[in-house]
Amino acid sequence: MPETGRLELVDEPVPDMAEDEVLVRVTHCGVCASELDIFTGKARHVKFPRYPGHEVSGVVERRGRAVKNVRRDDPVAVWVTARGFADYVVAKGEHCFSARSVPLELALGEPIACAVNAVELAAPALGDDVVIIGAGFMGLLIEQLVALRGPNELFVADTRPDALEWAGRFGATRVVNVLEESLPDLVKKVTKKRGADVAFEVTGQQKPLAMLGRVTRMSGTVAIAGYHQGPPRRIPLGAWNWLAFRIANAHFRDVPTIMRGMRGGMQLLVSGRLKLDGLVTHTFPLEDVEKAFRTALDKPEGFVKGTVHVS
Numbered sequence: 001m002p003e004t005g006r007l008e009l010v011d012e013p014v015p016d017m018a019e020d021e022v023l024v025r026v027t028h029c030g031v032c033a034s035e036l037d038i039f040t041g042k043a044r045h046v047k048f049p050r051y052p053g054h055e056v057s058g059v060v061e062r063r064g065r066a067v068k069n070v071r072r073d074d075p076v077a078v079w080v081t082a083r084g085f086a087d088y089v090v091a092k093g094e095h096c097f098s099a100r101s102v103p104l105e106l107a108l109g110e111p112i113a114c115a116v117n118a119v120e121l122a123a124p125a126l127g128d129d130v131v132i133i134g135a136g137f138m139g140l141l142i143e144q145l146v147a148l149r150g151p152n153e154l155f156v157a158d159t160r161p162d163a164l165e166w167a168g169r170f171g172a173t174r175v176v177n178v179l180e181e182s183l184p185d186l187v188k189k190v191t192k193k194r195g196a197d198v199a200f201e202v203t204g205q206q207k208p209l210a211m212l213g214r215v216t217r218m219s220g221t222v223a224i225a226g227y228h229q230g231p232p233r234r235i236p237l238g239a240w241n242w243l244a245f246r247i248a249n250a251h252f253r254d255v256p257t258i259m260r261g262m263r264g265g266m267q268l269l270v271s272g273r274l275k276l277d278g279l280v281t282h283t284f285p286l287e288d289v290e291k292a293f294r295t296a297l298d299k300p301e302g303f304v305k306g307t308v309h310v311s
Contacts, residue, residue, distance in 0.1 A: 004041035004048070007290040015090045019064040022093050024076060026310040027104045028283075029084040030055030030111065031296045033138070033204065037229035039293050053084025055307075056091075057099060057107035067093030075099040077109025077266055079258065085289050085308055095259065097266040105283065105307055106276040112265035113258055114225075115141035118250035119149070120261070122223035124198040129153040129191050131215045132172075133183070134202035134226060135163035137279060137305040140170055142200055142225060144274055147171030153190055155215075157183045157208075162302055166279070184214040191217070200250075201226050206233055213240050223248040282306040 017023050035052045037043040056078040060070050070076055070093060078084075079095040099107035119142055124130050130151045132143050135158035143156055147170065156167035157176040164175040174190065176183050187196055195217030201208050204226035212222045213236060222245045240247070252258055268274035281304045284292040289308050296306045 005039065007039070007052075007293060009287065009289070012086075014088050017062065017064055017090045020066040020093055021064050021090050022060050022067055022070060022096055023062040024056070024058040024078050024089050024091060024096065025061045026056055026058040026084065026086055026089055028057045028107075028307045028309055029053045030108045030280075031292050031306045031308065032111065033136075033296070034227045034229075036293065036297055037227070040297070042230035051083040053086065053308075054080055054082060055108050055110045056080055056084040056089055057104040057109070058089070058310075059104075060096070061088065063093060069093055070096050070098065075102075075104055075107065077107040077112075077262070079110055079113075079262055085286065085310070087310060097262055098270070099266070100270045102270055105280050105309070107266075107269070108276065108280075108305075108307070109262045109266050109269075110258075111138060112141060112269060112274065113261035114138065114250075114252070115145055116265040116268075117252050117257060117261035118142055118200070118223060118225040118248075119145040121250050122198050122200065122221050122248045124149050124151060124221075126150045127152045128197035129155075129187075129194075131155045131157070131183070131187060131196040131199040132167075132202060133157045133200065133208040133211060133215075135160070135167040135175075136202065138225065139163075139200075139202040140166055140279060140304070141274070142202060143167060143170045143172060145268075146200075148268075148273060153196075155183070155187060155190075155196070160299075160301075163304070166304065170275075178211075183211065187215045196220060198223065204228050209233055209235060213243065213245065216243070216245060219244045219246070221246045221248055223250050225250040227251070279304045280307055283309050286310050
């Protein structure tokens, strides 16, 4: 990424690896919503050139002598922080997780880890009423994970009928098109004016963030899982304060937490408890990586998740 709004491919040597690292031949790399803000220039703290790509899956090509958890030719999900749109990446052996028989285009361990950690932090309990605002890729992952915890009512809200159709397949008891129906009114009606025990915002947008407190009960949890960049956001902090909300900032930067989420998420994926089948709706060859980013921005009808197929 040489500058805002442009992506170009460059030739570089295969990276060197240390004794505790593996060389992975990349097969797929997902386009993350957090990178779209960098691409469009909303994330103003970023310096260029930038090497995007951190949702990597692939096959182990070589491993260092100290690596014991994976072997040559193993299919893996990989945690890296950059340079994932490439033929090869190098990563610590402990940052690679077996994909077993899961198709590698679905072995997107990094976003799964984000969803796992968000749900664990928000901690919906058995029988809780839960709201999820945003039925994009991350929202659908969070929905499936919440469903595994046995909620009472599980509301999923969005503006797109196709997204809500997916939400209906993954355990939502109520799907709400907020362009046609008031989510706060419905939640109040169904919960007898109490509100949800836990509410997730998974859009990264101002309006859904502001709506979060209107659907949550007093002393409930508001979980901010959307990725917010660009202009400062506003929340009615006085009301949130008075209502004694627990605010869960569902973003993580410490590596042990990310690894714990990725390990648990990949176990759920390979066991079949978490399903990504059909959610990767758009795949692009490496030479069309810029088109992949623009498609993720435009979100055409039917779009859920885009990946780049490298090899």
